[in-house]
Amino acid sequence: MTGPLLVPLVGAADTLLEVARSPLGLLGVTLGGYQAGRWLQRRARDHAAVQPVLVAIVVAGLAITLLDVDYADYRSATELIAFWLGPATVALAIPLHSQADRLRGFVVPLLVAVALGAAVSITSAVFLARWLGAGETLEKTLSTKAATTPVAIGLTESLGGIPSLAAVFAISIGIFSAIVGPATLNLLRIRDRRARGLAMGAVSHGVGASRMLREHETEGAFAGLAMGLSALAISLLLPLLALWLF
Amino acid sequence: MILGLTWLIAFQLLGEVTVRLLDVAVPGPVVGMLYLFVFLRLRRPAADAPVVRAGSGLLRHLQLFFVPAGVGMVAYLGVLGDDWLPIAGAMVGSWFLGLVVVGWTAVGLERLLGQPRDDQPLEAR
Secondary structure (H helix, E strand, O other), X not given: OOOOOHHHHHHHHHHHHHHHHOXXXXXXXHHHHHHHHHHHHHHOOOOOOOOHHHHHHHHHHHHHHHHOOOHHHHHHHOHHHHOOHHHHHHHOHHXXXXXXXXXXXXXXXXXXXXHHHHHHHHHHHHHHHXXXXXXXHHHHHHOOOOOOHHHHHHHHHHHOOOHHHHHHHHHHHXXXXXXXXXXXXXXXXOOOHHHHHHXXXXXXXXXXXXXXXXHOHHHHHHHHXXXXXXXXXXXXXXXXXXXXXX | OHHHHHHHHHHHHHHHHHHHHHOOOOOHHHXXXXXXXXXXXXXXXXXXXXXXXXXXXXXXXXXXXXXXXXXXXXXXXXXXXXXXXXXXHHHHHHHHHHHHHHHHHHHHHHHHXXXXXXXXXXXXX
């Protein structure tokens, strides 16, 4: 029943939908979802289960599903946000600089632990996936999940996996780790803040580091360092391990 | 703010150039992080220097910058339905093994080398 009175209303609704689907609208939804996540985090008194990144992903994911926007369009609309991941990664040098005194006597344990961790992350992901019945493409895509997203994407591409899926895996495990990581470290009785940060950064890159930065500056600094070193270790080890694994 | 961001982007650019010249698989920002670290050690800028303020400001919202790539989950939810078990098993299993190996190796080697342990009481968390 589109009576003459409804025409301007329908027109207004169309205009609103158009604006919501525009790059500005999608940016607004993403930032709004993130702010909602921060608000929830404060309300929940920093409870580990409430990570703003997860809230924002759910809000933006629902929005593009309801608005019927392609993910590729959403991705290019929000490039303005994703861009800052680069400079923010560079900035991880700042907490590391203020914690540099704590590097003394920890350099050898740190390097050995990160190299071993990279080898274990890669091989265990591949073997577990194979044992549970995944195909080779999926095994390859899972092998890079401990690396920071640009590394995961690049390495998966050269292996013959699915690059955009590798990014999703890396971020998913990052969020999972941000939620349960610190509690798991307590269970494992790892109490040295440097080792805690190192372990988190090595298995869950920047997302894990963001959680540790909120916990303690030392933990955040070593998580950032571990993220960088693990990116290096995984990039160097994966091509070698791939000869044996696939 | 803009001056600090300019510094960060300059270090990222340096990192990108290095990575391309050396043709290594490491991302430019990670190399840029190493350059900024060396710069900070040498110059020791004050806590309110532009690059420190801009960088700390970005780090407070590190999680935000992962959202665009993370929303890709939505695009893959349907496709991944059949393979949920190997995906979840491999991700969580390998995450846990990695955490154990890195954490215990670092702590174990520290003790072996006789360095202080820098402990924190568990009750405090």
